Amino acid sequence: MTSAHAPERAGEPRPRVCPEPGNAFEVRPARRADLDQVIAIDATVTGIEKRKYWASVYRRYGAGESAERHFLVARANARVVGFVIGEVRDWEFGSPPCGWVFAIDVDPQARLGGVGTQLLQAISARFRSAGVTKLRTMLARDNTLILSFFRSQGLMAGPLMSLEMDLD
Ligand SMILES: CC(C)(COP(=O)(O)OP(=O)(O)OC[C@H]1O[C@@H](n2cnc3c(N)ncnc32)[C@H](O)[C@@H]1OP(=O)(O)O)[C@@H](O)C(=O)NCCC(=O)NCCS
Known part of the structure; x- marks a missing residue:
């Protein structure tokens, strides 16, 4: 679900919810x-409200x-300002167990303050604790x-590629 990215909706201006850098x-x-x-x-971020989908993600993850x-969620000033979701997958595509991140989003009002970095570090630490060495x-x-963002965190192109076709 590292979701293909739709244009962000213009909305009412909201107060910044991220603490100042360093907080x-x-x-x-x-x-x-x-x-x-x-x-x-x-x-x-996506322009679509998906309540049933998120209830199901919460049940599973x-x-x-x-x-x-x-x-995982990041919170600042008593508000959620971002989240990350992922799981350890075993032997998919013939690959040893690794940690998959399939969603990461930070509130547009809270970006460029290190929230995304902290979320990725937090889930990486949990994957390491589960014994995997690849994200x-x-x-x-x-x-x-x-x-x-991912390049800034050290991710690079890997050995797998994605393929798809239309099913009529
Ligand atoms: C990508 C995203 C998670 C980054 O969150 P963030 O909290 O702003 O990230 P950070 O502040 O930790 O930034 C870390 C680094 O990422 C890179 N980066 C982040 N935003 C960037 C931007 N707008 N332009 C270029 N580089 C950027 C920078 O290298 C940055 O380091 P720097 O601040 O030292 O330059 C956030 O912008 C987001 O939610 N984007 C839209 C959602 C999305 O596409 N999600 C993927 C589908 S699930």
């Missing part, structure tokens, strides 16, 4: 009470402790923003 924010596992804010951030599945993700080729 603290926390990263912790998502709670059900965070979901409305997660849904709002996703809707801002958020509820309960798991060493393999993670749904993977997938992104739309034309999404230069997320590409710049």
Whole structure:
């Protein structure tokens, strides 16, 4: 679900929710009470509000402790300002277990303050604790923003490629 990126919707101006650079924010596992804010951030970024989808993601990745599945939120000033979701996948595509990040989003009002970096570091630490040594993700080729972000974090092109076709 490192979702192909749709244009962000123009909305009412909102106050900046990120602390000034250098100020603290926390990263912790998502709670059900965070979901409305997660849904709002996703809707801002993708232009689509997907309540049923997010309820199902929360059931699979958020509820309960798991060493393999993670749904983390970053919070600043008592608000969710970003989230990351991923899981350890075993032997897919013939590859040894690795940590897949399939969604990362930061509230547009909170970007460029290190939130994305902290989220990726937090999920990476959990993957390491689960015993994996490789992080993977997938992104739309034309999404230069997320590409710049992942490159800044040290991700590079890997040995896998994606293929697809239309099913009529
Ligand atoms: C990509 C994203 C997660 C980055 O979050 P962020 O909190 O702004 O990231 P950080 O502040 O930690 O930035 C880390 C680095 O990423 C790179 N980066 C982030 N935003 C960038 C931008 N707009 N232009 C170029 N590079 C950028 C920079 O190298 C930056 O380091 P620097 O601040 O020292 O220059 C955020 O912009 C986002 O949610 N984008 C849209 C959502 C999306 O496309 N998600 C993927 C689909 S699930």
